[in-house]
Structures are given as structure tokens and as C-alpha cells.
Amino acid sequence: IGMLLACLALVCSPVSVPAPAEVVGETAEVQLQIGRPLVLRTKADVHRTAVAADGIVELSQFTPREVSLVGRGVGTTTVTFWFRDPAQPPVIYAVNVVARPAP
Numbered sequence: 001i002g003m004l005l006a007c008l009a010l011v012c013s014p015v016s017v018p019a020p021a022e023v024v025g026e027t028a029e030v031q032l033q034i035g036r037p038l039v040l041r042t043k044a045d046v047h048r049t050a051v052a053a054d055g056i057v058e059l060s061q062f063t064p065r066e067v068s069l070v071g072r073g074v075g076t077t078t079v080t081f082w083f084r085d086p087a088q089p090p091v092i093y094a095v096n097v098v099a100r101p102a103p
Contacts, residue, residue: 056075
């Protein structure tokens, strides 16, 4: 399906992505807690990004290969990555944001 994530950090739950990819851990979806960031490092340069519901996930791109997702509201949305290489198809992830547990 394409080059995906090489490194995931600062999440409570691991991630499952289509092959080929290098991922730390595996589950059925990307899950974030409100206010907690997820740093993604891709193998290819990301050219464009989109978040279907901005109120749920905030996306910041630091470099062509480093992107951060931060949970902003409880819910599920999609995040899409388009790569600079036109032969590389876009990649779409379902992102589920959950509330932080009570202390």
C-alpha cells in the first residue's frame, strides 16, 4: 500500500497500519488521548495532509518526514497523507481520540 510510519512515540496505544511499514506495536486503529501528541516519521516526504475533523485532531508538520498529531476532542476522524512521489498513493488513517483517565 505504500511507505508509512517508521516511528511512533508518546501514545498510550500502539498502532496498526497496512504493510509495508515499520511500526512500534500493532492494533486495529490509531488511538490518542486528548492533549497527548503522536509523532510520526515517514520514509517518504509528505507533500500534503488533511484532517477530516479539525476539532478532534490537530496536525502539525515539522519537516517533510515528521508530523505530529494531537488529540483535541473525543471522537473519530481520518487523517490523510499525500507523498511528494506521485507513484506513492495517499495513505488514510482512522484516528480515535479518547478522554484522559481521571488521576
